[in-house]
Amino acid sequence: MKSFYFTFILIFSGIMAFGQNNSTSDSLNIRKIYDMSLLNGKSYEWLDHLSNEIGGRLSGSFSAQQAVEYTKVELEKLGLDKVWLQPVMVPKWTRGEREFAYVQTAPGVTRNVNITALGGSIATPAGGTKAKVIEVQGLEQLKEYGREQIEGKIVFYNRPMRADHIQTFEAYGGCVDQRYSGAEEAAKYGAVGVIVRSMNLRMDDFPHTGAMSYGDTPKDKRIPAAAISTNDAQYLSGILKVQKDLELYFKMSCELHEDVESYNVIGEITGSEQPKEIMVVGGHLDSWDLGDGAHDDGAGVVQSMEVLRLFKEIGYKPKKTLRVVLFMNEENGLRGGNKYAEVAKSKNENHVFALESDAGGFTPRGFSFMATDAQFDKVLAWKNLFKPYLVHYFEQGGSGADIGPLEGGNTVLAGLRPDSQRYFDYHHAANDTFDKVNKRELELGAATMASLVYLVDKYGFNNISKETTEILD
Numbered sequence: 001m002k003s004f005y006f007t008f009i010l011i012f013s014g015i016m017a018f019g020q021n022n023s024t025s026d027s028l029n030i031r032k033i034y035d036m037s038l039l040n041g042k043s044y045e046w047l048d049h050l051s052n053e054i055g056g057r058l059s060g061s062f063s064a065q066q067a068v069e070y071t072k073v074e075l076e077k078l079g080l081d082k083v084w085l086q087p088v089m090v091p092k093w094t095r096g097e098r099e100f101a102y103v104q105t106a107p108g109v110t111r112n113v114n115i116t117a118l119g120g121s122i123a124t125p126a127g128g129t130k131a132k133v134i135e136v137q138g139l140e141q142l143k144e145y146g147r148e149q150i151e152g153k154i155v156f157y158n159r160p161m162r163a164d165h166i167q168t169f170e171a172y173g174g175c176v177d178q179r180y181s182g183a184e185e186a187a188k189y190g191a192v193g194v195i196v197r198s199m200n201l202r203m204d205d206f207p208h209t210g211a212m213s214y215g216d217t218p219k220d221k222r223i224p225a226a227a228i229s230t231n232d233a234q235y236l237s238g239i240l241k242v243q244k245d246l247e248l249y250f251k252m253s254c255e256l257h258e259d260v261e262s263y264n265v266i267g268e269i270t271g272s273e274q275p276k277e278i279m280v281v282g283g284h285l286d287s288w289d290l291g292d293g294a295h296d297d298g299a300g301v302v303q304s305m306e307v308l309r310l311f312k313e314i315g316y317k318p319k320k321t322l323r324v325v326l327f328m329n330e331e332n333g334l335r336g337g338n339k340y341a342e343v344a345k346s347k348n349e350n351h352v353f354a355l356e357s358d359a360g361g362f363t364p365r366g367f368s369f370m371a372t373d374a375q376f377d378k379v380l381a382w383k384n385l386f387k388p389y390l391v392h393y394f395e396q397g398g399s400g401a402d403i404g405p406l407e408g409g410n411t412v413l414a415g416l417r418p419d420s421q422r423y424f425d426y427h428h429a430a431n432d433t434f435d436k437v438n439k440r441e442l443e444l445g446a447a448t449m450a451s452l453v454y455l456v457d458k459y460g461f462n463n464i465s466k467e468t469t470e471i472l473d
């Protein structure tokens with residue numbers, strides 16, 4: 001390893017001697033970042049611990065607290081300028097006993113189906129809920145059936161994610177209102193419960209949980225909500241066509257408790273030249289409780305930590321302040337993201353850039369940006385530097401939920417965009433586990449993030465010199 005870097009330094013200084021330009025030094029530094037991540041990375045080891053030693057990290061749980069303590073200690077080991085915990089109150093929801101459900105087609109004739117409570121749902125009555133089922137293809141269809149046909153029944157939301165969307169997040173966006181608002185809307189028509197087809201493009205037996213909200217539904221009008229696996233959604237829909245009066249039984253004992261104190265974990269390398277200009281890299285430390293949250297968002301957490309470690313290892317001292325923020329409670333409240341932005345605002349901090357990784361630990365394809373056209377043009381000038389790494393997706397679009405509250409002023413927000421084809425196979429389900437994350441893909445993602453941060457640090461988004469733009473073009 002040592003001789004490898006020695007050779008590298010020789011080549012590097014050779015180029016320096018022959019009159020190096022920005023583009024060459026940038027591609028060499030980016031090469032160093034990728035080499036370090038792939039040959040001597042730490043992200044996979046951290047993820048192993050987070051996933052296998054700690055496991056699912058639902059907000060307010062003991063394991064979420066363990067994750068706070070573990071990542072704080074690991075960041076301290078990196079020799080950063082500052083590491084601290086930022087207190088934030090988070091909701092605490094517990095699943096209780098494992099959910100149970102079956103479809104009854106005739107007295108005594110039942111078939112079990114795989115369900116899981118949606119995060120934030122109330123429990124069913126202790127004896128469970130049993131009722132006839134009405135299938136709808138979305139919130140819009142409730143109105144069509146009206147109270148007459150819905151009252152006393154379980155509403156079954158079965159609009160699938162569209163397979164023809166290449167960007168699977170679009171397919172998710174086209175369905176997730178059923179999960180988030182399904183119970184609130186169905187309760188208005190007198191439904192006694194809701195079952196939502198899992199947000200999954202694949203046919204399998206895993207139910208996928210996720211956040212839901214009752215909006216301003218009064219407490220006594222709230223109804224329990226669960227997700228059903230795609231295979232069982234298919235089964236239920238099929239059998240409903242021939243037997244409209246079948247009954248579905250489900251039992252859940254989940255519970256919402258008082259808020260509890262938790263933390264965002266923050267580490268910082270203070271900028272050597274413009275310390276008041278802050279760049280953030282982050283992911284969210286909490287996860288759902290069914291799997292171990294390796295893709296969502298253990299991957300983003302360890303990649304963000306790795307960005308700072310890579311800079312340290314290659315000896316790059318950022319000119320601007322670089323912070324890693326491990327946000328708490330993205331999944332069911334976004335309290336961590338909101339708290340971080342609130343504190344930043346109250347301290348009048350100047351965030352020039354924030355980058356989140358929260359789309360899985362898959363092969364990085366590029367980034368989406370929330371930036372002005374002028375800022376985005378500057379980003380596009382860097383695109384060629386990513387070519388050797390097969391990273392080519394640079395588009396305007398969303399960023400990340402946790403950094404969203406930082407929007408405003410001149411802050412450029414960005415999201416790492418990994419390949420998303422398999423993400424929803426695992427998202428919020430029991431199979432989101434460490435073994436589904438590929439070491440190289442994870443490391444490539446960390447290096448891709450670090451490379452972008454390096455360029456933002458060096459050039460910023462404003463006043464990029466004409467010369468640099470020409471070279472990079």
Ligand SMILES: [Zn+2]
Nearest residue numbers: 296297330358
């Ligand atoms: Zn996430």
